Amino acid sequence: MRPWLRAGAAVLVVGWGANQFSPLLIVYRDQEHLSPAVVTAIFGAYVVGLVPALFAGASVSDRLGRRRVMLPVLALSAAASVILLSGAHSIGLLFAGRLAAGIASGAAFGPGSAWIKELSAGAGAGAGARRAAMSLSAGFGGGPLVAGVLAQWLPAPAVTPYVVHVAVTAVVGVLVWRVPETVRERDVPGTVRRRELRRALATREFRWRIAPSAPLIFGAATTSFAIMPALLPVPGAPVAAGGAIAGLTLGTGVLVQPLARVLERKRAGSVLTVGLVVVVGGLVLAALAAAVQLVILVVPTAILLGAGYGMLLVGGLSGIEALAEADDLATATAVFYCFAYAGFAVPYLFTAVNHVVPGSVVLVIAAAAVAVLAAVTTVSARSAGPA
Numbered sequence: 591m592r593p594w595l596r597a598g599a600a601v602l603v604v605g606w607g608a609n610q611f612s613p614l615l616i617v618y619r620d621q622e623h624l625s626p627a628v629v630t631a632i633f634g635a636y637v638v639g640l641v642p643a644l645f646a647g648a649s650v651s652d653r654l655g656r657r658r659v660m661l662p663v664l665a666l667s668a669a670a671s672v673i674l675l676s677g678a679h680s681i682g683l684l685f686a687g688r689l690a691a692g693i694a695s696g697a698a699f700g701p702g703s704a705w706i707k708e709l710s711a712g713a714g715a716g717a718g719a720r721r722a723a724m725s726l727s728a729g730f731g732g733g734p735l736v737a738g739v740l741a742q743w744l745p746a747p748a749v750t751p752y753v754v755h756v757a758v759t760a761v762v763g764v765l766v767w768r769v770p771e772t773v774r775e776r777d778v779p780g781t782v783r784r785r786e787l788r789r790a791l792a793t794r795e796f797r798w799r800i801a802p803s804a805p806l807i808f809g810a811a812t813t814s815f816a817i818m819p820a821l822l823p824v825p826g827a828p829v830a831a832g833g834a835i836a837g838l839t840l841g842t843g844v845l846v847q848p849l850a851r852v853l854e855r856k857r858a859g860s861v862l863t864v865g866l867v868v869v870v871g872g873l874v875l876a877a878l879a880a881a882v883q884l885v886i887l888v889v890p891t892a893i894l895l896g897a898g899y900g901m902l903l904v905g906g907l908s909g910i911e912a913l914a915e916a917d918d919l920a921t922a923t924a925v926f927y928c929f930a931y932a933g934f935a936v937p938y939l940f941t942a943v944n945h946v947v948p949g950s951v952v953l954v955i956a957a958a959a960v961a962v963l964a965a966v967t968t969v970s971a972r973s974a975g976p977a
Contacts, residue, residue, distance in 0.1 A: 605729025643696025731840025738833015842896030
């Protein structure tokens with residue numbers, strides 16, 4: 591098994607652990623009798639742990655190495671699942687488990703993405719970014735899909751999905767144990783490296799294209815699997831359906847990446863603009879589905895929003911890979927993910943606005959805003975160099 595695949599499996603299984611909670615929201619609300627407000631707060635505890643861990647994990651891995659960060663992170667991801675499976679009847683344990691899952695994710699995604707890129711040396715321009723995006727998307731999509739199926743049709747729905755995740759994480763830990771380290775002792779002084787990183791983040795490409803587009807990555811994804819099921823409940827097997835929508839959304843994000851590669855090869859940076867346009871289409875279709883209350887439209891909506899998610903993720907990671915020096919890649923990737931994870935606030939903002947404005951109208955307004963952003967990034971792409 592190629593080293594980059596084993597490193598990718600580590601990112602995948604941490605992403606699985608991060609997102610397996612999504613379809614279980616219904617289980618905690620309906621079977622464990624937790625209020626919607628409590629369940630939403632537990633879901634959001636993930637981000638509280640994630641943001642500081644993004645920078646801490648990246649900084650430590652830039653100094654000590656990728657493997658020295660990723661191995662403990664795998665253990666923490668498994669521990670988070672153990673806490674969650676032990677806490678079905680304890681709000682405190684559920685909060686602790688989600689917080690631990692957020693810390694594991696934050697500490698993994700920057701170093702893990704950098705590790706995959708470094709292990710992909712010689713595979714062609716942008717190969718590392720595409721492989722990292724594929725690994726992350728496969729974990730985000732596979733986690734809720736597997737958890738939804740297990741929780742819907744097997745006993746102990748608040749326990750079984752986590753047990754499976756712990757078992758898979760143990761196997762991946764063995765695979766990752768001997769993956770080569772890619773970080774060597776640095777000869778560049780820390781002050782010089784920080785100056786280089788600030789210079790990369792001050793470029794027009796980052797400030798006017800990558801940073802504004804990044805929140806739409808998870809903004810598009812969460813619109814599909816967190817907002818649409820609430821607007822258009824799927825009858826029958828609601829837990830499995832929730833997992834399937836998340837899996838379809840994020841799985842499409844994986845499948846679209848070969849197309850993103852072709853677009854990026856033909857014209858660097860173009861995949862960001864295309865991704866934004868696809869998100870606009872997904873939001874318009876979501877608004878139509880909400881207006882006419884046609885459940886079947888949830889499927890093409892998930893496909894469009896998932897495609898936009900995948901393209902924006904590949905485009906952002908490719909841009910960061912091109913801008914950052916090798917020694918600062920993990921830290922620069924962590925900064926990018928901080929912008930991307932701002933998109934997890936979209937369901938909360940939607941819920942707040944939806945009290946006074948119909949959901950379909952909110953989605954139309956969002957589509958218009960993203961269309962404006964697509965126009966701005968297109969114009970900015972024609973201006974090269976730092977501002």
